[in-house]
Amino acid sequence: MYSDPETGLRGIIAIHDTTLGPSCGGTRMWPYESEAEALADALRLSQAMTYKSAAAGLNLGGGKGVIIGDSRTQKTEALLRSWGRFVDTLGGRYLTTTDVGTVGRDLETIRQETQHVVGLDVTLGGSGDTSIMTGLGIYMGMKACASEAWGADSLRGRTVAMQGFGKVASHTAEHLLEEDARVFAADISEGALDRARSMGVQVVGVDEIPGMECDIFAPCALGGVINHKTIKQLRCQIVAGGANNQLATPEDGETLHHRGIIYAPDFLINAGGVINAAAEIGQTYNPERARQQTERIYEKMAEVLATSRKNEMSTAKAANMLAEARLASVRKVRGIYRK
Numbered sequence: 566m567y568s569d570p571e572t573g574l575r576g577i578i579a580i581h582d583t584t585l586g587p588s589c590g591g592t593r594m595w596p597y598e599s600e601a602e603a604l605a606d607a608l609r610l611s612q613a614m615t616y617k618s619a620a621a622g623l624n625l626g627g628g629k630g631v632i633i634g635d636s637r638t639q640k641t642e643a644l645l646r647s648w649g650r651f652v653d654t655l656g657g658r659y660l661t662t663t664d665v666g667t668v669g670r671d672l673e674t675i676r677q678e679t680q681h682v683v684g685l686d687v688t689l690g691g692s693g694d695t696s697i698m699t700g701l702g703i704y705m706g707m708k709a710c711a712s713e714a715w716g717a718d719s720l721r722g723r724t725v726a727m728q729g730f731g732k733v734a735s736h737t738a739e740h741l742l743e744e745d746a747r748v749f750a751a752d753i754s755e756g757a758l759d760r761a762r763s764m765g766v767q768v769v770g771v772d773e774i775p776g777m778e779c780d781i782f783a784p785c786a787l788g789g790v791i792n793h794k795t796i797k798q799l800r801c802q803i804v805a806g807g808a809n810n811q812l813a814t815p816e817d818g819e820t821l822h823h824r825g826i827i828y829a830p831d832f833l834i835n836a837g838g839v840i841n842a843a844a845e846i847g848q849t850y851n852p853e854r855a856r857q858q859t860e861r862i863y864e865k866m867a868e869v870l871a872t873s874r875k876n877e878m879s880t881a882k883a884a885n886m887l888a889e890a891r892l893a894s895v896r897k898v899r900g901i902y903r904k
């Protein structure tokens with residue numbers, strides 16, 4: 566935890582696991598009501614990053630940063646640079662990038678104080694906005710689920726209800742609209758809704774979206790939205806979206822399974838961003854390679870669906886197994902000392 570009264574910064578970096586490599590995860594800026602709430606979020610999100618990178622086959626561990634504050638009013642150059650100094654104290658054990666409340670330009674400011682930043686703009690030698698590949702990966706995950714639900718992976722004419730229409734949702738929607746899916750979105754920000762309308766997305770109320778009759782419900786705002794209350798409201802066949810930690814508790818994954826709703830595990834299908842960022846670490850960024858790796862999310866999702874079917878277990882459990890098996894396997898090698 567880090568506090569810098571001069572700049573108003575209060576932030577937390579959580580490192581969950583570094584078996585596979587340095588921990589990597591975005592910086593989230595959110596007006597948490599308490600430090601305890603921010604800490605719980607950082608811990609949960611860092612664990613999700615461990616699972617995400619492990620399942621995606623990346624050599625990265627799990628970490629996450631959170632800044633307590635309102636990104637619209639409290640994000641100053643001094644605050645971001647102070648955050649960069651905090652990141653720097655960890656000497657590369659934690660690599661940061663964007664998340665809710667932070668954008669590419671913020672990374673340029675953070676970069677003034679630390680080298681441990683990924684996802685910088687391509688003109689600065691980085692891999693650019695993570696949300697572009699994240700959007701592609703979610704779309705690929707949706708298609709794999711469609712194949713399971715309807716026997717074909719086409720999303721043409723399918724209704725997708727998006728909760729939150731920020732960076733990730735809008736990039737996912739681009740692919741959906743290109744395939745002639747019918748996209749609906751709810752957001753608390755007028756700016757986001759304007760963008761939705763300009764793309765041809767139909768806007769619905771924030772309270773209506775979880776219970777909207779649709780083919781795919783796509784949580785693309787914050788976590789915990791699949792819980793004992795909302796599960797009863799859902800009228801969809803698939804839950805597949807970009808938000809991290811969508812399930813409020815592990816039991817919610819089981820409930821979805823028993824209700825016959827196909828759940829695309831969040832960390833599996835929203836890995837496009839970290840796949841893109843990993844493509845710049847220790848090598849020259851190649852967008853084509855990042856795209857190909859992101860498109861493989863389709864196969865990963867299909868593998869998880871097959872495991873779920875074969876073992877009669879939830880997709881949430883099947884995806885956890887996939888990630889845990891890789892961590893356990895690499896841990897065996899890491900236990901051996903090498904100069």
Ligand code: NAD
Pocket residue numbers: 663664665666667695696697699728729730731732733734751752753754757771785786787788807808809835836838839
């Ligand atoms: P963003 O800040 O651009 O978008 C989030 C949007 O959700 C905003 O428009 C916000 O107004 C809206 N929102 C917040 N609360 C809401 C509510 N209660 N109802 C409706 N809308 C609400 O962030 P983003 O980068 O698009 O990330 C969205 C989610 O995807 C987050 O959970 C993030 O952790 C996750 N994610 C992002 C990336 C990435 O590459 N950016 C990668 C993986 C996962």
